[in-house]
Amino acid sequence: MKVGVITFPGSLDDADARRAARVAGHEAVALWHGDRNLSDVDAVILPGGFSYGDYLRCGAIARFAPVMSAVVDAANAGMPVLGICNGFQILCESHLLPGALIRNDHRKFGCLDQRLVIENNRTAWTSAYSAGQEVTIVLKNGEGSFVADEKTLDMLEAEGRVVARYVGNPNGSQRAIAGITNEAGNVVGLMPHPEHAIEDLCGPGTDGLGFFASLATAGLLSA
């Protein structure tokens, strides 16, 4: 599949995300925040980093980048979209996902190998995992604490839309939520960085590769 990775001013992990897509067997396509179309890609990744310097709120300015209109339209039409870290924040600011990410409760930037449980393996990005599988993926953020009102949290739980949950709670996220999906399961936001856990040489192993490998299955299912 052709996987587009969007670079915003201040994106950091776009190159790693493109590499992860290639390692999983996809063609990686670099997209630019000023693009008005998605160059016929089959899926889109919003990478981690500090788009627009995190000015105003994390992801708040990136949401209004020209390319985001195309992303929102494509997401609503069913295209797989994965937002990692800052990408998750952008998806929340774009209202493609509910809730918001605020500063970690311990007020420090955290950078660690984090254990997660994949709870929902029915999304376009998690079908390569088994439900309940525990994985170790890099977590690195200052504003990764997931918050939403109780009603939204209950809805996410009831509809099985919590994609991944932290083992322990490294940043004060409500109900230890590490990632969520939209109703259709094509849009996933994840605070940890699977693109940093795809090779044994660097990072905590290859547990993250499944997020990118899942796309192949998603493609087969929709074909």
Place this chain on the structure above:
Amino acid sequence: MARVVVDVMPKPEILDPQGKAVLGALPRLGFEGVTEVRQGKRFELEIEGELTDERRAEVEQMAETLLSNPVIEDYAVRVLEPEVGA
């Protein structure tokens, strides 16, 4: 010309780690008796021409769509009175 202020504050139920950090720092500097600090943002907008109801409604829209995130923040819009003689 009108000057409009938009105050944005974290919702009461949302944890405010920055406010907590400030609260923790005050006693270390010898300031006692502060029981709570919430940190927000203040935006000052210079609006061209007269501030009609329509323009004012537009500022509300700006506050809701960009200046604040209604999931975690509340906002309040107010007009600054021009100073006498200004």
